[in-house]
Amino acid sequence: MNPAAKRLTGQGSRRIWIAMLIVAVVAGIAAVVWVNRSPERPQEASATGGKFRISTRLDSTPVPRWTLRAADLSDKPGAVLLSAPQTLDRYYGYGSPMDAGTMIVAATAVPEPGAGENAGLPVGPVQLHGIDPDTGEVRWTTDVGELSSCDEQVFDGQLACRGTHRVLVIEAATGAVLGDHTTDFEVMDVALRDGVVSVAGRTADWMTAVVTRGAVSDIAATWRRTYPTPVPGDPVTPGIDSSARDYFRDGHDRDVRVYDLRTGEPLFTGPVAYMFDGGIIASQVFEAGWSAGRVTLLDRNGHPITEVNNPSFLLEWYPTATATPPPILTGESAYERTTGRVLWTNAQIGMDEPTGRTSAIQGVVNNTVIVRSLDGSELTGLDLTDGHRIWQQPIPFANTSRYSRYDGITDASHLILTDGTTVHAIDAGDGSPAWSMPLPPSGRPSFRSAVKAVGGRMVAVTAHEFTGYAAA
DSSP: OOHHHHHHHSTTHHHHHHHHHHHHHHHHHHHHHHHTSOSSOOOGGGOOEEESBOSSOOSSOOEEEEEEEHHHHOOSTTOEEOBTTTBSSEEOSOOBOEEETTEEEEEEEOBOSOSOGGGOEEBOSEEEEEEOTTTOOEEEEEEEESOOEEOSOOBTTEEEEEETTEEEEEETTTOOEEEEEEOSSEEEEEEEETTEEEEEEEOTTSOEEEEEEEESSOTTSSEEEEEEOSSTTOOOOOEEOTTOTTEEEEOOTTOEEEEETTTOOEEEEEOEEEEOTTSOEEEEEOOSSSOOOEEEEEOTTSOEEEEOSSOOOOOOOSOEEESSOOOEEETTEEEOTTTOOEEEEOGGGEEEETTEEEEOEEEEETTEEEEEOTTSSEEEEEETTTOOEEEEEEOSSSSOOTTOOOEEEEOSSEEEEEOSSEEEEEETTTOOEEEEEEOOOOSSTTOOOEEEEETTEEEEEOSSEEEEEEOO
């Protein structure tokens, strides 16, 4: 037996083992504390931008302040709430309002007799209604006729809407019609930002794309261009990407054609799957079976920047509230939004499901990326700057599983999630539950209640009404 072993087995060894045990316990406690706290607690003032975000901080359970149904908005008998802004030409048995900055906008119409709500009932002329987010008071109502949809993103308080052969621009604060244009082509998409209106559509035979660029007063003032289909008999489907206003595209599968929205010039053709708002474009080549395939980040000319390791299906549809635009979070890594440079890697931002790898991200609030576990039992907070784990907490919902899915918003301090029945607010700094509340029943079996960030306020949406909440 060597001298060190003799010291541990001889006189005084009991004290040494006790000392070692104390050190181990202290180290374990320190490790637990590190996992369950954020070294730098986010400050509310640091978050200046984001999406699905409300302007009022909710530190405790909010209280309902107003509730509106279709009959509170429209004086037309039989009017229903439509799903604004996406579906304004049919009624599927439920409705919802849209976010218009400092105003909430709802849409109503009277359904026509048809096959039933599940198949979608055609509706008559549409009314848009401007609602005060604080009081629920209807500030204006405008008859806008037949519409298909409006652009989901509202800039400078102006709504860009479309009908089959129509482009309509509405002032969100007053309901005034700023521009109403008839087109000689079928309108498929419209976008309005910084006073510039972009319209994408196609000719009656569907074989030629038509794209215009102009102003509210003249939608083709800058240019109008046509793009015949390169494949005879293959219909064109031009669209303006909602997350990246520098591009429009056409085509499908591996032959997506990308164009410069400012000039109309073609940029490249490839298997484009997603366009990020920083200018980066993602190509995705699907493989056999359930897989996200191969994902590559490209520059605006289609040149490869970096290959995404262990790629996931691409979608940035989670609440964010950050001081600067967050990185692109996909696969296992965070990529700088304008250069595509890898910032850090943590496999927890994705989940390997039987149907393919998907995003595990529930929200990005200040300096914390909040992800869920595959089995739905835990939430984890990752540091936005380097990806290390800063806390881990049980998910507050009951009866969770890998199939659980949550809708969410943020107040720049909390991630506010719902499963359609209950709402839980989670402190982004340490993952602790801040408050919980039940949601009103949806009123329709196929529609689950939700929370939305509209007009800077938290609004609960059921099939036939919506309720505005305020801080207690």
